[in-house]
Amino acid sequence: MRLHEHQAKQIFAKHGIGIPRGEVATTPEEVEKIAEKLGGKVVVKAQVLVGGRGKAGGVKKANSPKEAREVAEKILGMSIKGHKVEKVLVEEQLEIKKEYYVGYVVDKVNRLPAVIFSRMGGMDVEEIAAKHPDEIHRIYFDPLWGLKDYEVRKALFRAGFSGDEYKQMFDIIKKLAEIAFTYEAELTEINPLAVTSEGFLAADARLNVDDNALYRHPELAELREATEENPLEREARLKGINYVHLGGNVGVIANGAGLAMATMDIINLMGGKPANFLDTGGGLADPEKMKNCLLHVLKDPNVKVVFINIYAEITRCEKVAEGIILALDEAQRKVPLVVKLAGTNEDIGREMLERYSSEKGAEIYFVDSVEEGARKAVELAG
Amino acid sequence: MRLHEHQAKQIFAKHGIGIPRGEVATTPEEVEKIAEKLGGKVVVKAQVLVGGRGKAGGVKKANSPKEAREVAEKILGMSIKGHKVEKVLVEEQLEIKKEYYVGYVVDKVNRLPAVIFSRMGGMDVEEIAAKHPDEIHRIYFDPLWGLKDYEVRKALFRAGFSGDEYKQMFDIIKKLAEIAFTYEAELTEINPLAVTSEGFLAADARLNVDDNALYRHPELAELREATEENPLEREARLKGINYVHLGGNVGVIANGAGLAMATMDIINLMGGKPANFLDTGGGLADPEKMKNCLLHVLKDPNVKVVFINIYAEITRCEKVAEGIILALDEAQRKVPLVVKLAGTNEDIGREMLERYSSEKGAEIYFVDSVEEGARKAVELAG
């Protein structure tokens, strides 16, 4: 789960990292008032959970409350990479002398936590690594022992830090690691870390926490804001369906992430466009699950056909068929289905669907391979 | 630092361990009121920081508020092993089915934390170990990894626990270890752990925390109650003097714990009784320190002579002599001193004291060995 900039900053501030003065607003009027409070010169920043908002025009300076209001009118409601901007963060303009970078990540290759810092801030860490490889510094540390002071000292002195900058960096690195471990962050980042006359401030803030650990951090789970996601994805999440919206017209349902991806890939190879990724997961013994998945895919108005690809390792196929039938009975609109059923009692399942198809006039095609299914689905999608 | 029973119980309760209902009182009137609130049948327990209060008459049952008041009149103000009872804990009487034992200790021999539990509660753990060695169960665990659930499960099932008793013990052991690590306990103990129809309750509670770590736990440092200690020891602690009251008449001052103990031992060997242990520690370069130590020892009215045994490894002896002279100038009463000075400038120090002695008539004896000094001191103490 990725937190918004303003949410991450609140957490940073709670742990003693300096942040610019600022407030969140949802209307241009609020933005104007906040800008007045902050002395007029502000930055208005779109709060969206995707990168590149700056280039997309989602971050703008304003030199008066009135200008802030005008800027906010443009930013609020705009769409950045498919995410509608519903909130902005209004912050004081900083007099930035230099921009540094500090980040923390769970390095999955080395299976270790790592702090990364650089004197080259303001650009992506990948870009720094590519353009200034000597200016990227890493501290890998033992997750059991935690980040030791001497490890930070070693890295900072090696990188040539001294004096007050050393002290500020030391402090921020220790706090960032503390935040990471407190909230079980996959990644947290201050970029740029603004060097100002008032000290080091987090000009931007990123904090991605582990979804699997949210049960240990209910205060974070509450921060998840529904407004940002694609509405179909949000609804799926609330229903516990593993769904990703892709924008094509061939709906995909498979049990298993790998199988779903392979199905999408073959649809694409056959010249089609998958509408979504959907992994039903296990538990298909209950027909309700398949019913909910199919009904969900049909909510996407672009979907012209649904390819259901089930390898029933545990479940018997008649339960899957039952779920499909329940969904078709309830569905608001009719779209053709392409069905590949494999596993226990696959014949019974197929028979049930064939009977239903002939009785109710539902358009259901049976296939024996994923390739055949993909070809048929693409053909039906037109 | 050892916490009072009632303080430890508050901490236990905060961490979810069940405790009997009860309140602290300092007067018999309060005790009566509390007993009324608790329904009449109570136990009145002296809050003193020494073991064996039960045998000393510091714990008594009462079956009515009036009786509670009478019992409290006897307990409040009594002296248990030199500790005056100024507070009592008034608790509901429990219907105890069985008494178990659960404790945690930092095992200094194995350098590991250990949980100890037994079905034989109510007596000292040493006594259980002696009388029922098979009924003592230990869980040593890695302080870095912490106490793992499976380690507790293994130990409890090995010890034959099952059903609800297993669950309650598991819970209490995990919480006790959590308390130990939260507050950096040297030792914490529930003895007896009362098995009642309402579950397992901590009928008594002990929590000794590491003095060296108190700076990390200011909330504990505040709990230290001055009333319990010997007044001279309390005063010494507040002044930062490393002093233990022993009750004899030969005052002892040495720099170094080992040297102080050896000095006490030899005084004893020569037939004398040391009045105290006092280790000045380092820092004798400042004459104030020696002055304060000597004045402190002289506050003990039993002291008839003071043996000062200094091995000045860093300090020059004239600073030590200066401190002694400052103290003698300020002292309210005159007692003879026996002085052994070794180290840098020992001659100068001795000369200063000799001059002072002849000018002011102070009774100061110089010795060249600890044995000689002890003999002289014992002789002077009479």
Next chain:
Amino acid sequence: MAILVDENTRVIVQGITGFQGSFQAKRMLDYGTKVVGGVTPGKGGTEVHGVPVFNTVEEAVAETNADTSIIYVPARFATDAIFEAFDAGLRLVVCVTEGIPLYDEMLIHRKLREVKSMLLGPNCPGVISPGKSKVGLLPDRSFMPGNLGVVSRSGTLTYQICENLTKAGIGQSTVVGIGGDPMPGLTFVDVLKMFEEDEETKAVLLVGEIGGTAEEKAAEFIKQMSKPVVAFIAGRTAPPGKRMGHAGAIIEGNMGTAEAKIAALRDAGARVAETLLDVVKGVRGVLG
């Protein structure tokens, strides 16, 4: 031969009295796996499908001489179950549980440095050496004995592929599902090394997917392998920044794309199949 499990493997099921544990224990027994015990704290002394249940892994190992464990325990308790299995000295620990927090997994890897056990998973379907032993939830019908080693990050996709292979007469020495988490215990490289040394295995099929760098690391090792490798990568159409079900299946920045993985594998000499049917052709091609 085969790798990881065979007819001598003695298995205990942690969480055997749970719904999934009990069901899968039965299926493993039916397959012929030597399921010698189960563990559920507090249920010691009972039986499940004739298999004795113990309170602790320690006790189960002492009584049954098990060398392998499979864990069907909810995510909140699975990490402790893994540690318990390590502590009892088991050779192989298979963890099926999905949704174990990332920081727990970091600590599991930290623990692996201190112990001798191997961990398969978490969030994996397990391992089968067809005709010998199955430790996991892989469906029997997809597999038959043979000389192809299979290692995969996904479940049903692998069953589908293996069923196609089996129908085409191509049997498997061992099929290993390393699981969909970003930091699996045994990795592609670990398993490829075992297949390289296994006499029964003549060729290897690697089923990968987007996310992470496991396939790239595998490619480096494949360069040194004497045995032919066929590969299939799922997720070519996955957009960046979106998690495709598996916690590990996400393209972050430029890392983890199917294109990069396919290129690395091809570069290492592996035959990369475009479709599932191509996989069968590819394997037939290398097995001759």
Next chain:
Amino acid sequence: MAILVDENTRVIVQGITGFQGSFQAKRMLDYGTKVVGGVTPGKGGTEVHGVPVFNTVEEAVAETNADTSIIYVPARFATDAIFEAFDAGLRLVVCVTEGIPLYDEMLIHRKLREVKSMLLGPNCPGVISPGKSKVGLLPDRSFMPGNLGVVSRSGTLTYQICENLTKAGIGQSTVVGIGGDPMPGLTFVDVLKMFEEDEETKAVLLVGEIGGTAEEKAAEFIKQMSKPVVAFIAGRTAPPGKRMGHAGAIIEGNMGTAEAKIAALRDAGARVAETLLDVVKGVRGVLG
């Protein structure tokens, strides 16, 4: 020979710019100890008594080839300083600092399992091999070269005893102060083993005190020693339950009494002296 330190020992002082660190560095230099560097974060590039100061132990070791460190750092920072010294691969780390929390000390011992360094202390006066090297704050005048190995839990008491020995013409091979904390790094047994193997050492003096079981453990080892041992135990008159200055010097329950220690040492064949003067007699007796 001697043990732990000799004329080749290269020492860095952690906390060299502090009052005590600077003062003791000077005294060690005056004694002839090879103090080759100092460490104070942020003071790198400066000098103290002509000794170069570095920001980190890593840098100091790289530049000076030091093998030993002595730590004069306040208790709140000492644990980290110890870890830094371990991490830099030093052979011997001497920690003078008093008042390190017990839980830090548990973790220091946990760390010692993972590293190759030896730790002397914390809360110890250090070690001297008279005429060769001194790493610690022991007063020069108390010692002279010779064949008696001395190991002790206390400071000034040991200086006093050694001064008596020196005055009596009995020199020392090495004098080791293991420190007064309840869980010292090097223990009596560790040091006794070294003395047993040291050619220069002909007999050993052990200076113990009440609290813990270190002396009892030492007695067990003394039984196997070929060299004669004289012992002195301080604290016979200490009451139970009262801490005598040192964190480790406390009689708890029946554990840690002087009587028990004396009995164990006598039983092991050590000669236990009653007074300080007896120590000299005892040592003279065994050295012949």
